[in-house]
Amino acid sequence: MNAPLDQLRVVVADDEPLAVQALSRELTNMGCHVVESASTGDAALAACVRHRPHVCIADIAMPDRDGLSLARALRVAAPSVRVVFVTAHPQYAVDAFAEEVVDFVPKPVRRARLADALGRVRRSIAAGEDEPRLIVGERGALHVLAVREIEWVQADGATLWLHTAHRAWAQRDRMQRMESLLTAHGFVRVHRSALVRLGAVVSLVVGEEREHVLVLRSGVRVRVARDRVADIRAGLATMAN
The missing domain is CATH 3.40.50.2300 (Response regulator)
Known part of the structure; x- marks a missing residue:
């Protein structure tokens, strides 16, 4: 026993x-x-x-x-x-x-x-x-970040920014590697420099310049590339079923 x-x-x-x-x-x-x-x-x-x-x-x-x-x-x-x-x-x-x-x-x-x-x-x-969780470093300390807390990932040169509802964490990594880690946990590539967790999406809307935008729970708006809109719609529809 x-x-x-x-x-x-x-x-x-x-x-x-x-x-x-x-x-x-x-x-x-x-x-x-x-x-x-x-x-x-x-x-x-x-x-x-x-x-x-x-x-x-x-x-x-x-x-x-x-x-x-x-x-x-x-x-x-x-x-x-x-x-x-x-x-x-x-x-x-x-x-x-x-x-x-x-x-x-x-x-x-x-x-x-x-x-x-x-x-x-x-x-x-x-x-x-x-x-699932990731580890991020900041000022010599290591922090454990649950994947479910991340709303989206933004690439900025050699730095990735892991955005939660409250703050963003910097991570030195490649977008391709991060995408391979997070795809299994509900993240999709929405354009060349951004991944979004579909579970954090509130709505998919058309912005002022006729481009599609994802509105996240935190209120952040993330642009969607034109060739990714159909896949995003399909992913959101699957979650709703």
């Missing part, structure tokens, strides 16, 4: 013994049950298959199999196991969330930040699925 959800069962994976000890002790103090620790990606995979924990908390840089490869393997071998990265390698953040991990916690680990990650794991389990 599985442990109750308020006592998460955890596999810890890190090739630094002191890091494993410190993280395991912190997790235990926070009410988690560390079922096994591992020093390589292969060992972590085997432990997750053997114990089926709620979550594997892993570093990214590990011998045999790195954390990204571990996350991909777990989706096949033990898909119920959530993954949280705890790492000193922030450059892998975008790739990490492409692998549908629940959270990305930078080292050195703060207790409050770890508690937030565990809360995300619990909410993910309660919902029965992993909520």
Whole structure:
């Protein structure tokens, strides 16, 4: 019988013994049950298959199999196991969330930040699925942004702006890559430099210069290229059915 959800069962994976000890002790103090620790990606995979924990908390840089490869393997071998990265390698953040991990916690680990990650794991389990999310950096900090919060994405040179109802987040990325990540979550390309989440659309109207415009929940208006209007109409009609 599985442990109750308020006592998460955890596999810890890190090739630094002191890091494993410190993280395991912190997790235990926070009410988690560390079922096994591992020093390589292969060992972590085997432990997750053997114990089926709620979550594997892993570093990214590990011998045999790195954390990204571990996350991909777990989706096949033990898909119920959530993954949280705890790492000193922030450059892998975008790739990490492409692998549908629940959270990305930078080292050195703060207790409050770890508690937030565990809360995300619990909410993910309660919902029965992993909520898609992206990670964005700002002034040296990393922020987790739920995809459902994004209304549209705007390309401005080498920078993408991820617009929510309240603010915009800058992300250094390519529009083609972002489109490939977000298409499965209801986003469509409306013109060369913009993606829009159809779920955020209030109406499709004809603007003053006879061009089509999407009005979003936040009140923002986004121009639609002429050759995209038919696809946008079809997408909105499908959502309405």
